[in-house]
Amino acid sequence: MSLPNFDQKAGLDRLRMMERIRAFEETACRAAIDEELVLGAIHLSIGQEAVATGIIENLRRDDYILSTHRGHGHTLAKGAQADAMMKELLGREGGCCGGKGGSMHIADFGVRMLGANGVVGANITIAAGAAHGIKLLGGDQIVVCFFGDGASNRGPFLEGVNWAGVFNLPILFVCEDNQYSASTLTSDMTSGSIADRARALGLRTTEADGNDVTTLAATAAEITARIRETGTPEFLMAKTYRISGHTYFDPATYRPEGEAERMQATTCPIARLREALAEAGVSTDELDGLAQEARAEMDRALDAAREAPWPADETAFADVQDIGSPLQEAF
């Protein structure tokens, strides 16, 4: 049943973004499996698209986000170009990091996406610091830090969240709870509740259905407005589910049989939003059209990336450091 004040235009925008995220990742997977064009690991957020979409739509271009190794969705939602991202995944010239970072270090400082991170939980203290920098400089931006449920078991979670509370910083910590720490069920390795940890550190904490983009976006709108107003950090638990394996080549046989299929059928955020839009009167053709557009965009991005050259060899030595640079002395 559709919500009484269901905003159809916003719904279509959200569906478009979620379809783009999914199409980006499915295209990257195809490029990896069929053509061996993506050489390193890629961590997929299939099934988690609502978290990036619903939260980031509330940010300004000059607000900051920091992401995880599973960061394609956050990066696209913040406004990065799929072309440059796909080139990065293929390690090509024109990639957003010049082919030096790949999927796990994807970043676009132009839209203030300060990087995915290959180390679980490491972005939490850095994000708190970006908010600290904003406060020192007297800025009015906010920071959103995405991390997974597994990251809450690392030290930087405690240190970074405490830091934001102590210094009263304009940051939203988003625990994107996809229920798995690589191949381990997070609840098997977690004492107590993650939300309670945040509450114990003094942060106003909200728990939300991370697969319902409509209500998640509304919740995030309230929270981000409050952070912008008060400059005080908050914490959001967004419960979701990782439909794919840890990496694209992980068959995820550690999950109970049928779990992923059942979850996909019942919780997939794209399916749920399509249903709501259909009930609101949007035609199947229009809904399918959004998915087709997204796939076409990502196909074009892959075509462009496939044609792009490798980065020049000498760039392996560039952008390390100015003083004692390997361009001058590597030995």
Next chain:
Amino acid sequence: MPVMSYANAAKLAVAEAMRDDPTVWCVGEDLGRGGVFKQYTGLVEEFGPQRISDAPISEAAIMGAAFGAAMAGTRPIVEMRFADFALCATDELVNQIAKARFMFGGQSRAPMVIRKPMGMWRSSAAQHSQSLESWYTHIPGLVVCCPATPQDNYSMMKAAIACDDPVVYLEHKNIWSHEGEVDTTKSVDFGKAALRRSGRDVTLVSWSHTANLCAEAADTLASQGIEAEVLDLRSLWPWDKAAVFDSVRKTGRLLVAHEAVSVAGFGAEVVATVAQNIPMKTLPKRLGSPRGLIAYAPNLEDQMRVTAPMIATAAQDMMENEPA
């Protein structure tokens, strides 16, 4: 020219930089009370608690948050209290700060000074005494410096704050009170050694407090008719190969001394680099701590020390035991 302590020379550099640039700030435990070695005394009164910021005992967060603030446009000076404690923030320094600019294809910079008071002082035992400078020289992305004098602690701190690269700044704890003249107009470039003494017989290469011990040893050697040339590298990455090569070409003998463990210490790097490039009259030598741990009891602690007499004796041996 004013005379000041090694600690106060760095403090003056920090204060001047903070007056010149409102984006420079310091963060670390106890800074509001002057820092554990009083190297920040008085700064909070001038700059306030936002720019001389206390911190929780959270080394990873101090390092990580300073890095985030650097990417957001500030220039943090990070105080780690003891070099040993900085190991709690190793991921932040090695995996994040050192690599960010490269991994993100040049989109970011981390203009940071990371102060790590190092070295043996008095009975501080195994977790408050280490010299780990060679670790950081191994990490591309980092600048590493080890000032030995008040002048260099002023000039190099100025250079480190102005630098757009992350600088691991290792001050020696045993010389905070050492006094010397400081010329505030004098600048130092990273990668330029200081010639502490000229000599024709043997080249002594060192850094940090051991450079002072080499100068002392050179006095002893001079009284025995041996003219040692003493080079204080001051920065280990980059390091002044040209100055060392020139000196060894002249003397034909190389002795590198440092406080850190000899095995895989930076002395090994210096000796290997010189040996690959410059013919010498004698085998080169490095002098460092045995690969043992630093104890509390003074006599046990002394087993790990490199002293001025040891440096002088090693140099004498090189003069006497020359192969035919």
